[in-house]
Amino acid sequence: MGWWLLSFKGQKEKKVMKRMKSQKYTQYPSVAIINRQWPDRSITKAPIWCSVDLRDGNQALPVPMSVEEKVSMFQLLVSIGFKEIEVGFPSASATEFAFVRRLIEGGLIPDDVTIQVLTQAREHLIRRSFEAIAGAKQAIVHLYNSTSTLQRDVVFRKNREEIKAIAIEGTRLVRRLRDESGSKGIRFEYSPESFTGTELDYALEVCHAVMDAWGATAEDKVILNLPSTVEMSQPNIYADRIEWFCSHVNHRDAVLISVHAHNDRGTAVATAELALLAGADRVEGALFGNGERCGNMDVVTIALNLLTQGIDPELDFSDLPRIREVYRRCTRMDIHPRHPYAGELVYTAFSGSHQDAISKGMKARAIDKDGLWAVPYLPIDPEDVGCSYEAIVRINSQSGKGGVAYVLEKDYGIQIPKWMQPDFAEAVQAVADMSGVELSAEQIHELFYTEYVKRQEPVVLKKCHISWDDEDLDRSEAESTLISAIVQLKEREFSFEARGNGPLDAFVKGFVKESGLDFSVDEYAEHAIGRSAGAQAIAYIRIGSADGRVSFGAGIDSNISLASIKAIVSALNRLP
Numbered sequence: 001m002g003w004w005l006l007s008f009k010g011q012k013e014k015k016v017m018k019r020m021k022s023q024k025y026t027q028y029p030s031v032a033i034i035n036r037q038w039p040d041r042s043i044t045k046a047p048i049w050c051s052v053d054l055r056d057g058n059q060a061l062p063v064p065m066s067v068e069e070k071v072s073m074f075q076l077l078v079s080i081g082f083k084e085i086e087v088g089f090p091s092a093s094a095t096e097f098a099f100v101r102r103l104i105e106g107g108l109i110p111d112d113v114t115i116q117v118l119t120q121a122r123e124h125l126i127r128r129s130f131e132a133i134a135g136a137k138q139a140i141v142h143l144y145n146s147t148s149t150l151q152r153d154v155v156f157r158k159n160r161e162e163i164k165a166i167a168i169e170g171t172r173l174v175r176r177l178r179d180e181s182g183s184k185g186i187r188f189e190y191s192p193e194s195f196t197g198t199e200l201d202y203a204l205e206v207c208h209a210v211m212d213a214w215g216a217t218a219e220d221k222v223i224l225n226l227p228s229t230v231e232m233s234q235p236n237i238y239a240d241r242i243e244w245f246c247s248h249v250n251h252r253d254a255v256l257i258s259v260h261a262h263n264d265r266g267t268a269v270a271t272a273e274l275a276l277l278a279g280a281d282r283v284e285g286a287l288f289g290n291g292e293r294c295g296n297m298d299v300v301t302i303a304l305n306l307l308t309q310g311i312d313p314e315l316d317f318s319d320l321p322r323i324r325e326v327y328r329r330c331t332r333m334d335i336h337p338r339h340p341y342a343g344e345l346v347y348t349a350f351s352g353s354h355q356d357a358i359s360k361g362m363k364a365r366a367i368d369k370d371g372l373w374a375v376p377y378l379p380i381d382p383e384d385v386g387c388s389y390e391a392i393v394r395i396n397s398q399s400g401k402g403g404v405a406y407v408l409e410k411d412y413g414i415q416i417p418k419w420m421q422p423d424f425a426e427a428v429q430a431v432a433d434m435s436g437v438e439l440s441a442e443q444i445h446e447l448f449y450t451e452y453v454k455r456q457e458p459v460v461l462k463k464c465h466i467s468w469d470d471e472d473l474d475r476s477e478a479e480s481t482l483i484s485a486i487v488q489l490k491e492r493e494f495s496f497e498a499r500g501n502g503p504l505d506a507f508v509k510g511f512v513k514e515s516g517l518d519f520s521v522d523e524y525a526e527h528a529i530g531r532s533a534g535a536q537a538i539a540y541i542r543i544g545s546a547d548g549r550v551s552f553g554a555g556i557d558s559n560i561s562l563a564s565i566k567a568i569v570s571a572l573n574r575l576p
């Protein structure tokens with residue numbers, strides 16, 4: 001369809017849609033890889049995880065964490081189960097140095113946890129990093145220098161050999177300082193930073209040089225971290241690069257291939273997942289994807305993705321509310337309400353058809369608790385991540401009868417029968433439409449009472465006595481129930497006595513006769529609310545008048561017969 005404007009002369013002119021400047025950009029090169037393997041593989045186990053919350057995550061915060069906040073964050077990461085934690089860039093900041101010392105001197109690092117420190121490949125920074133980790137039982141020294149074509153040209157103005165030399169020199173120094181320290185617990189990681197902007201063969205060449213400089217062996221492996229420092233391509237191309245790298249690297253058994261994806265294209269999790277298929281052993285990332293620009297790869301999402309495939313993620317996210325709370329407090333960052341698994345709204349359904357399906361799925365689930373998780377619209381059991389079912393269904397003007405009924409049953413034990421659900425949903429929808437906001441379970445409950453239970457106009461039941469002719473428990477005699485009632489209808493008060501085969505029947509007969517309003521009961525349901533001796537009974541009713549009007553009512557009383565009579569009065573009061 002064209003866009004048309006009217007010119008001064010009243011003639012139609014076509015408005016040209018503004019085009020974005022796609023010619024400014026070019027396609028990322030694909031990898032010449034024959035017979036790629038990764039698309040046919042599956043992830044079958046958790047990778048080695050490394051949290052970079054305290055370094056990459058922290059470095060991207062408008063207000064970086066204080067030492068105390070870092071300690072809280074570290075303890076959180078330990079409690080989640082991270083065994084490798086990058087704790088900072090201690091040579092770059094006094095706070096980070098102090099924090100690393102605090103961890104070591106304070107004995108805060110569990111024996112099975114290895115801290116990792118980042119350093120540029122510069123002598124004084126490497127030396128300072130070793131000072132920071134002195135006394136740590138286990139540590140990884142993570143050395144990096146940018147190898148990308150662009151940075152070589154415009155930032156460092158160095159050629160390939162010169163950039164490679166920086167990596168080699170840095171590695172040799174780390175090796176020497178490790179040997180001098182006599183510590184058996186120091187390992188080495190090297191990142192060709194901006195790997196995604198680096199020619200693949202050159203990245204491999206630099207990594208080979210680093211492996212040689214380190215003297216990597218199967219017993220003393222080098223971690224080669226191949227970062228998607230800036231996410232520049234589709235995840236499948238990154239996976240191709242990882243597969244190519246894994247199949248071309250010398251002494252594959254002497255290296256651990258690590259990936260570290262940023263989220264510039266919004267696909268960091270997919271990038272890391274495909275990289276695992278392509279042969280990566282280790283994944284670096286941050287909670288809720290915190291990190292430079294669009295963030296680091298989100299470890300919560302990737303780990304819970306594994307869980308939902310039946311794979312133990314070896315990280316414990318069973319208490320997401322607590323993790324969210326510590327994360328927010330320490331980082332002062334928000335978590336998007338629609339963040340996968342963790343957002344405040346992800347276990348909530350507003351739409352009627354979703355609510356209905358969830359509510360049915362939950363009911364089916366109650367019967368088959370040990371079976372595989374299968375509830376429509378919920379890829380994970382909210383309880384597995386510490387979220388409660390109550391939050392699942394929330395009511396606004398988009399909600400349907402199933403959701404409204406679910407909320408009342410879940411929170412108040414009121415099981416509105418199916419044939420009455422549309423009637424109440426209409427009342428809820430009218431209020432939600434008018435207010436334009438979400439209704440709480442409490443408001444819905446209150447509305448149910450106002451709409452049905454508390455109705456006192458035009459009919460008021462002033463007195464009601466029920467008796468039976470005999471003590472025959474079978475009530476085998478027809479018309480054995482006698483009711484005497486006093487009723488007010490608008491300004492008129494009348495009393496009647498009537499017989500029926502039950503209280504409801506007797507009341508209807510008496511009322512119809514005395515009031516002149518002819519109606520019959522079309523549907524009826526009842527149940528107890530609560531289980532104690534003091535439980536209440538609730539009755540639901542649908543009546544149809546002789547002139548074709550239909551109305552629904554509900555009554556609550558400790559006596560079930562009275563509850564049903566109150567339900568009739570309620571329906572009479574709602575007759576249109």
Ligand code: KIV
Nearest residue numbers: 144191193194227229
């Ligand atoms: O994104 C990146 O490349 C980094 C490196 C320092 C590993 O954070």
Ligand code: ZN
Nearest residue numbers: 056229260262
């Ligand atoms: Zn990074």
